[in-house]
Amino acid sequence: MGEESVDRSEGFGERLLGLLLDRARQLPPQLIAPLVAEEVARIGGRDLSILLQDYAQELLVPLPGRKLRVGQPEPMADSPAGQAFLRADVVEVPQAAGGVRMYLPLLDGSDQVGVMAVTLDAVADDDRRLLGRLANLVGDMLVTKNAYTDQFFLARRREPMTVSAEIQWSLLPPLTMSVPQVSVAGILEPAYRVAGDSFDYALNDNILHIAVIDAMGHDLDAAAMATIAIGAYRHARRVFVSLAEKYAFMDDAISRQFGPDHFVTAQLIHLNVATGEMELVNAGHPAPLLIRKNRVVRQLESATTLPVGFGGEPPQIREHTLQQGDRVLCYTDGIIEEHLAGGELFGEERLIRCVNRLSAEPSEGVRADLRRLSHTLKTERGGRTSDDATLFMIEWCGGAADHLAVLD
Known part of the structure; x- marks a missing residue:
């Protein structure tokens, strides 16, 4: 998708978030992350990862799922994802192969749930505004769906409990x-x-x-x-x-x-x-x-x-x-x-x-x-x-x- 063809206007963002909210309401928990990946792709985002904190508060672990990038757990200390999580602030990292990797805190109110990571070719203020609102919505959805599944618990658990x-x-x-x-x-x-x-x-x-x-x-x-x-x-x-x-x-x-x-x-x-x-x-x-x-x-x-x-x-x-x-x-x-x-x-x-x-x-x-x-x-x-x-x-x-x- 060409950079010039991507609509990041305020009106488009409101429609995208509204569509995501309407669709997510009836989806089972395991389909939330793929749905988010689809919506992120519509604004030119790729390689979406959703990282949740482990119970020992040492790592941010990737949530598995279709259309998600699932890599290694990232340390809470000394990593861009950990910095975004602990400071509840967006971190942007230019990539050697081109583009910018954005790490956005997933918040439930003021409680940090995890981090959403996505790569874009370039990042402008409209991207920051829209992805920030999207991350807030994703955080709320993860907390809501957590009541219906063990999927998120299992991702966060790093050893027998x-x-x-x-x-x-x-x-x-x-x-x-x-x-x-x-x-x-x-x-x-x-x-x-x-x-x-x-x-x-x-x-x-x-x-x-x-x-x-x-x-x-x-x-x-x-x-x-x-x-x-x-x-x-x-x-x-x-x-x-x-x-x-x-x-x-x-x-x-x-x-x-x-x-x-x-x-x-x-x-x-x-x-x-x-x-x-x-x-x-x-x-x-x-x-x-x-x-x-x-x-x-x-x-x-x-x-x-x-x-x-x-x-x-x-x-x-x-x-x-x-x-x-x-x-x-x-x-x-x-x-x-x-x-x-x-x-x-x-x-x-x-x-x-x-x-x-x-x-x-x-x-x-x-x-x-x-x-x-x-x-x-x-x-x-x-x-x-x-x-x-x-x-x-x-x-x-x-x-x-x-x-x-x-x-x-």
């Missing part, structure tokens, strides 16, 4: 959320064997609700406790208001189901994204770290509260006030209680040194920075993750949401 890990991944919300006032990101290790760690969040009006939990044990019992704890938390979040009531509801659910010998440690947070006011209940977790101006300035301590399931007294809620640009890092004890080669515990001081060192480097966003921290910590531990190890980061940017455009 335990039943417990399957349960935990099915519990999780999107790993990243970003709005003008606040961003969050979470990561679980070991990705294919995690059992009792989990997290959850929801942004309801100006209140960001967060829970980070660690159910005792390393097997299906831990996964079952985590499932009930997260289910009870979500139910309470949708019924009650206070952190104390959430804690009590989770405590009752775990104790009734599992008895007095089982427990779940938890951190429960309310963050007012307009004011930076934060409420914290810490039930048996290490204290979160407050990162301000690229340094850990202190641990966010709170009054002692028994883990969930022990039938303790109502929790004491600690209040903190964040400054614009502050980050809060929550983590489970698997991060600091890993034994190093000589038998020494990894410890909080070593964690803080790693956080400070990486925070001083240029930020690429919460998700990219948290992933880099997670992999750095794993390297510092000699590659070992014998217990569940979860990281969850919050960045508060502040300001009222009144300036956001509202559609009539």
Whole structure:
């Protein structure tokens, strides 16, 4: 198709996207990617690849399918695809044989799903506009169709996964959320064997609700406790208001189901994204770290509260006030209680040194920075993750949401 014959006008783009949306609605999941390849070809694109992140957040793996270019997985670090994914921005790479390879992030809201890669003879602003909108639509379609198939799960899975890990991944919300006032990101290790760690969040009006939990044990019992704890938390979040009531509801659910010998440690947070006011209940977790101006300035301590399931007294809620640009890092004890080669515990001081060192480097966003921290910590531990190890980061940017455009 000659360059001069390709229509990339605004009107053509709207018709193309509308046609894709109409056709995709009734297609089975395995035909979505070939359909996208057909539509990309209509604007002169070729060699379409759809790359999804693996569960360990180390690789972007190609989705197999007709009319797709299926190559080798691309590393999240040091690859154009990884740069587009982690920064949620388009990357363009001139090709030695001619043309430009475009890497476009596939977003579901603000959560990165993967990357769409396509080659064009030349790239103009009309191409960027149309392909950007197409990538947004493809991201939404992949998330929607994921509920009906195992195809995308199988592409992302790079090694055998335990039943417990399957349960935990099915519990999780999107790993990243970003709005003008606040961003969050979470990561679980070991990705294919995690059992009792989990997290959850929801942004309801100006209140960001967060829970980070660690159910005792390393097997299906831990996964079952985590499932009930997260289910009870979500139910309470949708019924009650206070952190104390959430804690009590989770405590009752775990104790009734599992008895007095089982427990779940938890951190429960309310963050007012307009004011930076934060409420914290810490039930048996290490204290979160407050990162301000690229340094850990202190641990966010709170009054002692028994883990969930022990039938303790109502929790004491600690209040903190964040400054614009502050980050809060929550983590489970698997991060600091890993034994190093000589038998020494990894410890909080070593964690803080790693956080400070990486925070001083240029930020690429919460998700990219948290992933880099997670992999750095794993390297510092000699590659070992014998217990569940979860990281969850919050960045508060502040300001009222009144300036956001509202559609009539």
